[in-house]
Amino acid sequence: MRIAALQMHAIAGDDEANLQRIASAAADAAAGGAMLLIVPELAVTGYGVGRAAFERLASPASGTVAERLSAIARDNGIAVIAGFAEREGSSTYNSALFTDGIGTNAVYRKSHLYGDYERAAFKPAVPDSVMVDIGSIRLGMLICYDVEFPENVRRLALAGADLVVVPTALPKGASGSFIAGQMIRVRAFENQVFVAYVNHCGADDNFTYAGLSRIAAPDGTLLAEAPAEGETLLFAEIRPENYAQSRAENTYLLDLGRQA
Template structure:
């Protein structure tokens, strides 16, 4: 079993220090609650809605933000996944990092950019199915809009992922509830994997966020959820053996025919 904590976070746009402080507070609470892994939202360190200043705050993969997250992981003895703006030469990527104490960090770059706001800032990442082993499970990674494309979750599931972790910045809007409460559970069910969706809450000068963070089991059942846009820390237990019956009944991956 793996216990995860989901940070539904009201980030301070453009204030990396304040956002890292929020993540540290959540890490301490998550560790005290027995969590093995804490997941923070998309662009958690800069704030999603910081706008053009994100380009000034973007850092290389080995930069201070990742080093500080690694130090928090070591201090609180749990793994962390958080979104940050990654600079690689002249290119900026909407990225996430997974840090786990003294082990080498793992990275993922968002492949499907949403809207003019993101496309003006970032370069899309390559389609990458790299997995990370953790507590006996294989973890795959997507960011926000990526999970709304069924091909992305299917790609990770076929590569062997047991769980897909999705830092996100889902804004409020007419479809937000449907995406969080229907699309995300369907992605879990149709691939028989866990999906963990960690969103921002509150608002900034550019966006109001839907909250609605959640963890979904392979049978589509909600294991933990926020029903509001307020800041929150959620806990869920990931127990693969508890879903053996669902996987026996819903053999989508085994029955999939190639086109």
């Protein structure tokens, strides 16, 4: 299965412009043969808009944002995963929506909120394994800081994920460079899964983003990588059968079961 990932310069607070940019990327991704497009954490609202704007722009899981993203998926014949601010009752969640545009929707809510900025704006979710099958690939979703806790990726791997999708808003800096450059490859290798880590680029009034989006294979190699600056549409082939030798040599998940 071919996937695409948009390293995106979202416009903070302009959900209409961001949805149009996602639609444009979906058309380009579909033209490039992809079955799935991934865009960053809170791509619909922009990450740096702040608590008041998140509350104003938040949409229910089956609300207007989901309808717009589903229409983008349907019109382009491609599934989409996009970060958005989700409203449920009086709570706001940092969420990601999967939609294929033809009836399959799934929402993942971020469980590990990063820093005072996120904790002031969002309610943390209980860690969960949100899984979706697309073609022959089973994917699981995390958001940004979630992937830095190895237990989260391991939980999805044990649940049968081939691909872990991680919309993120990684800020520029030494730790960000290490996470994108080293940790994502390790998470893929130690769980023998593909990891798609899809970041913002550029800056808004509150943050400057690291870029450095990555798609890593189960053997730890990079299938696609974006630079630190500028929008980039990445493509990668997700073919688990090509990594049978890696799974045979690195039997972490099998050996976990043997310790029981």
